[in-house]
Amino acid sequence: MENADLKTSSCTAIISDLHLCEAEPVNPKFPLWKKYKTREFFFDNVIKDFLSHIEGMADGKKVELILNGDIFDFDSVTSIPTDPIFRVHWVEKKRGLFPREERALYKMKCIIKDHPEFFEALREFLLRGHRVILIFGNHDVELHYQAIQKEILRTLNLPEEVKKSFRFVEWFYVSNQDTLIEHGNQYDAYCVFEDPINPFMRSYNYITMKLPFGNLACRYIMNGMGFFNPHVDTNYIMSLREYVSTFLRYMARAQPFLILTWFSGALMTLYYSVRDRILAPLRNPLKIEDRVQQIADRSNVEPRVVREMKELFATSATRNPLLIMKELWLDRAFLMLVAFVGIFQLFTVMKAAFGVSLFWGFIPLFLMVPFFLFYSKSIISNVSSYKEPDERILSIASSITSVKRIIYGHTHQARHEIIGPVEHLNSGCWSPAFLDIECTKPIDQKTFVWIYPSENQQRKAELRKFVGGDSEIFRNPRSK
Numbered sequence: 001m002e003n004a005d006l007k008t009s010s011c012t013a014i015i016s017d018l019h020l021c022e023a024e025p026v027n028p029k030f031p032l033w034k035k036y037k038t039r040e041f042f043f044d045n046v047i048k049d050f051l052s053h054i055e056g057m058a059d060g061k062k063v064e065l066i067l068n069g070d071i072f073d074f075d076s077v078t079s080i081p082t083d084p085i086f087r088v089h090w091v092e093k094k095r096g097l098f099p100r101e102e103r104a105l106y107k108m109k110c111i112i113k114d115h116p117e118f119f120e121a122l123r124e125f126l127l128r129g130h131r132v133i134l135i136f137g138n139h140d141v142e143l144h145y146q147a148i149q150k151e152i153l154r155t156l157n158l159p160e161e162v163k164k165s166f167r168f169v170e171w172f173y174v175s176n177q178d179t180l181i182e183h184g185n186q187y188d189a190y191c192v193f194e195d196p197i198n199p200f201m202r203s204y205n206y207i208t209m210k211l212p213f214g215n216l217a218c219r220y221i222m223n224g225m226g227f228f229n230p231h232v233d234t235n236y237i238m239s240l241r242e243y244v245s246t247f248l249r250y251m252a253r254a255q256p257f258l259i260l261t262w263f264s265g266a267l268m269t270l271y272y273s274v275r276d277r278i279l280a281p282l283r284n285p286l287k288i289e290d291r292v293q294q295i296a297d298r299s300n301v302e303p304r305v306v307r308e309m310k311e312l313f314a315t316s317a318t319r320n321p322l323l324i325m326k327e328l329w330l331d332r333a334f335l336m337l338v339a340f341v342g343i344f345q346l347f348t349v350m351k352a353a354f355g356v357s358l359f360w361g362f363i364p365l366f367l368m369v370p371f372f373l374f375y376s377k378s379i380i381s382n383v384s385s386y387k388e389p390d391e392r393i394l395s396i397a398s399s400i401t402s403v404k405r406i407i408y409g410h411t412h413q414a415r416h417e418i419i420g421p422v423e424h425l426n427s428g429c430w431s432p433a434f435l436d437i438e439c440t441k442p443i444d445q446k447t448f449v450w451i452y453p454s455e456n457q458q459r460k461a462e463l464r465k466f467v468g469g470d471s472e473i474f475r476n477p478r479s480k
Helices: 044-058 090-095 101-114 116-127 146-156 213-220 240-251 258-278 285-299 303-310 321-327 330-354 358-367 369-378 391-401
Strands: 011-015 063-068 131-135 166-169 172-175 179-182 200-202 207-209 405-408 415-419 422-426 447-453 459-467 470-473
Touching (some): 044 063, 063 172, 063 179, 090 258, 116 131, 146 166, 166 285, 172 285, 179 391, 330 358, 391 405, 415 459, 422 459
Parallel strands (some): 179 405, 405 422
Antiparallel strands (some): 172 179, 200 207, 415 422, 447 459, 459 470
16 A cells, blocks of 8 residues: 555645544533534534535545545543443543554444444545545554554555555645645644654553643543634633633533542642653664655655655644643642642641631732733743644745645644745634634634646645535735
8 A cells, every 4th residue: 555656636625634533422410511522513414415526626636635644532431331341531531542552443433333424434535546644743653553554454454456546645645736634733842743754652561642732631631621623722821810710601511620620630630740751762673664655655755855855844842841830720720739738837837836727818919910910921821822734834845845736734733824935824724613602603714725737737726615515715814
């Protein structure tokens, strides 16, 4: 399959960020709990119509479909097997299984079970002579496990001669020697998967993966705070006032001790971020060049391109525990704890020496509130800023791969613009992304990039939106 010649293509369609995961049962008592994950917002039936639509747009030409990362969301799958072949840790029971192969395989089977229409639509598309390229994103890095890839191929049930038209790609892909396509998380310090060439780590008696900080936060915080939609940053990155308002409006009755859920989840996120940094990567020096060659073949490039593209990766935020603590609000929690304990100890001594009531200790606590609020407002999250396209990265990646067009996903923000010498597009998302907890304000969804031959024999790219069985040009403020 890796040796198939997929270097030329006439028509290419790119979609990303489907975030397929298990279906969340409707909670009759609290219907807004993880509402975005319920079957009500599944779009599997639309995929078949979309694939038929792009076939029509190709006008008889074969179509190259790029599934550009975060197609599956392993982080949001929280099911636990009823009769597991492995010991389930108490943390896994609360927040989902660890990223080990046998556990990731169970998650993949859960996704397949709840999305049969999606896999059937892909199968029919491939049987009609088209091709599918599956690029790994940050929420589906478990696709690196061979067992997961084999399970997907088993589900697609393709004849041997058709399997060559389906390809797994580690992090980037060059289409028709004119377009670089990658998910884009490798330039996001909070979501970078540090070494897709050597993706696994060796622990005491098992093989695992070093998940990006964003994945850990989704698993250990968001999975326990089911009213926050993880697909839109503004749903969980708020000011203190917005957090309090949202809690009182939606969560006070359902999760009165939400602050404890957040605190325990933040501590687990910090712990696994630091712990994973000390685990030894699993490398075989005798196989490194073979591995680089394999990735190069899958990506339609020379091996040197793989090495050079890897040099562009962002430095992982997990290397800076203080930064992680600030993003998790643990620094503010620590300040409050120190202030409370210090004042309590001071007034305990004063009560013993002078008979001063401990209730007087609330006065300095109240006097510290303005300082705490000022400090909290001075901390600005960098999560969103790291997701913006960087002209330097675009220019260098363009030079390395000899293309003038680069397409990302990851940000969920569809866009088409010229940045420096590069035509940049983002395919947006198909995920259940809403601006509100009630799931009544969806962001622009079902957008895709369409690349097709123009009159001068060079390919042209458009950002389009799939609506009602048809598509239209998608206009955004950054369009050129």
